[in-house]
Amino acid sequence: MIERLSVIGLGKLGLPTATFFASKGFKVIGVDVNSELVKAVNKKRCTLHEPGVSELLSNSGEALVATDDYEYAIESSEASFIFVPTPSEESGAFSTKHVEMAGEKIGQNLKNKDNFHLIVLKSTVLPGFTTRLKDLLERNSDKRCGDDFGLCYNPEFLALGSVLRNLANPDFVLIGESDPKSGELLSSIYRRACENNPPIIRTNFSNAELGKTLVNTYVTVKMSFANMMAEICERVPGGDVDVVSQILGLDPRIGRKYLSGGLAFGGTCFPRDNKALAYFAQTVGMETKLTKVIEEINHHQNERIVKLVREKVGELKGRKIAILGITFKPNTDVVEESASLKVAEYLFEEGATVSVYDPAGMDNVKKVLKKNIHCAVSV
Numbered sequence: 001m002i003e004r005l006s007v008i009g010l011g012k013l014g015l016p017t018a019t020f021f022a023s024k025g026f027k028v029i030g031v032d033v034n035s036e037l038v039k040a041v042n043k044k045r046c047t048l049h050e051p052g053v054s055e056l057l058s059n060s061g062e063a064l065v066a067t068d069d070y071e072y073a074i075e076s077s078e079a080s081f082i083f084v085p086t087p088s089e090e091s092g093a094f095s096t097k098h099v100e101m102a103g104e105k106i107g108q109n110l111k112n113k114d115n116f117h118l119i120v121l122k123s124t125v126l127p128g129f130t131t132r133l134k135d136l137l138e139r140n141s142d143k144r145c146g147d148d149f150g151l152c153y154n155p156e157f158l159a160l161g162s163v164l165r166n167l168a169n170p171d172f173v174l175i176g177e178s179d180p181k182s183g184e185l186l187s188s189i190y191r192r193a194c195e196n197n198p199p200i201i202r203t204n205f206s207n208a209e210l211g212k213t214l215v216n217t218y219v220t221v222k223m224s225f226a227n228m229m230a231e232i233c234e235r236v237p238g239g240d241v242d243v244v245s246q247i248l249g250l251d252p253r254i255g256r257k258y259l260s261g262g263l264a265f266g267g268t269c270f271p272r273d274n275k276a277l278a279y280f281a282q283t284v285g286m287e288t289k290l291t292k293v294i295e296e297i298n299h300h301q302n303e304r305i306v307k308l309v310r311e312k313v314g315e316l317k318g319r320k321i322a323i324l325g326i327t328f329k330p331n332t333d334v335v336e337e338s339a340s341l342k343v344a345e346y347l348f349e350e351g352a353t354v355s356v357y358d359p360a361g362m363d364n365v366k367k368v369l370k371k372n373i374h375c376a377v378s379v
Contacts, residue, residue: 002118002189003027006077008102010037010066012268012334013122013156014083015048016163019056022064024193029073030066041066049333052164074109079118079185081154082106086123088272092279099123103133107140110149117149118185122156124212124273126280130205134178150182153205155212160267161331169196176208213280216273217291222258223265224297230261231304264301266328266337271298302342309347317351326358333358 003026007018010032018041022028032038040047042065046054057064067073074080084098099121110117119137121130130153134145145151153176158166173190177183183202190200203211226245233239241261249256265271278291306316313319328338335341344354 002078002185004077004079005029005189006031006073006080007083008032008070008073008080008106009083009085009098009123010034010041011083011085012048012050012160013158013163014081015041015046015057016050016053017081017083017122017167018064019053019060020164020167021189021193022060023056026063026189026193027077028060028064029077030064031068031070031073032066033068035068038066038068049331050163051161051331056164070105071109074106074117075113077117078115079120079189080106081120081122083122086125088275092272092275094125094129094272094276096123096125096129099125099129099133100136103136104140107137110137110141110143116181118182119149119151120186121151121153124155124269124276125153125209126213126276127206127209130176130209134205146179146182150185151178152176152182152186153208154186155208157212157215159329160334161329168194170194170198172199172201174208174211175200175202176205177202178205213273213277216269217277217294219258220265220270220274220294220298221290223270224294226259226261227264227301227304228297233261234308263305263339264298264342266339267334268336271295271337302339302346305339305343306346306350310350316347319352321347321352321354323354323356324358326356 005021005026006029007014007021008031010018010030014032015030018028018030030038030041032041037047041057044058044060046057048054082099082102084102086094086096086099089095106119121133130151134151137143137149137151138145141149143149155174156166157171157174173187173194175183175186177186187200187202190198201211226241229244229248230241233241233244245256245259245261248254249259274291274294278288281288281291309321310316323340323344326338326340326344327333327335328340340356344356348354
């Protein structure tokens with residue numbers, strides 16, 4: 001049974017996961033190239049805006065330590081979870097350079113390790129990459145996957161703002177396994193840590209990679225439909241998108257999740273996963289027309305909000321408009337692809353003076369706001 005874990009990459013998902021596993025009785029070593037972040041974690045000081053993480057970190061004691069030393073982390077753990085970023089490239093593909101660097105270091109430090117070691121890739125990748133990671137690990141370790149070490153692709157379906165709740169009670173756990181032993185070892189970790197006994201789906205690398213990207217893309221389809229529905233309701237006397245959403249959500253073929261009309265979707269996953277699917281489809285010789293339509297519908301939502309404001313107040317030039325909440329969703333400080341931010345920019349372009357406030361703190365917001373948008377710093 002695995003008792004000691006290393007978590008490589010202490011970002012928005014890595015650090016919450018490290019604190020979560022530590023709270024469940026595992027010994028956890030956090031690994032990051034950022035020395036200041038390593039110091040902060042060892043001082044039990046949380047640098048994230050994610051509900052509950054600060055408390056778990058404060059109470060972690062010796063169960064969670066951080067380091068920048070891969071050798072120590074690999075030697076002192078039985079399983080390593082990779083949470084390094086895979087940023088989007090201009091083409092829509094994911095850059096895997098950080099994962100490859102982590103894989104090289106893990107492989108090099110497996111050379112002199114006698115015990116079986118499980119490697120778990122959590123970073124989002126496109127189909128085909130996990131197999132390439134397996135080859136990279138074998139080259140750098142001079143060991144054989146399945147015999148000397150195991151590899152699983154285990155993508156997350158976490159939502160920022162509720163990461164710890166999602167970790168404790170996932171809808172399901174998806175595991176792409178190199179071999180049955182590795183899949184069973186990872187399953188045993190989740191059976192111990194999860195509170196709701198979730199379904200565990202074990203499959204090959206390709207199905208897990210496809211499953212991650214396609215789930216997120218399907219959710220964007222649902223959100224885009226809900227926003228189209230909201231616009232229709234606005235044009236019908238007495239129409240109420242919340243009531244109509246409730247009606248549709250009661251049909252078991254549809255369900256209520258992600259069926260609320262609102263702003264355009266944003267954040268670190270949905271927009272980029274949609275583009276990544278379109279890119280990958282091209283590499284296998286097909287065109288995903290649906291992803292283009294989703295992007296068009298999503299872009300339209302920001303224009304629709306500005307139009308609604310214009311209908312309510314008339315000419316926008318010279319108007320003073322406040323936006324309360326500039327992150328892409330509540331309970332996070334993430335502003336990537338934020339609909340509120342895009343609406344603020346549209347309003348400014350039409351001559352309005354725009355002030356923004358966000359309870360998550362304004363430091364992060366000020367970095368991304370256009371310098372000519374008035375920013376009311378009030379936290």
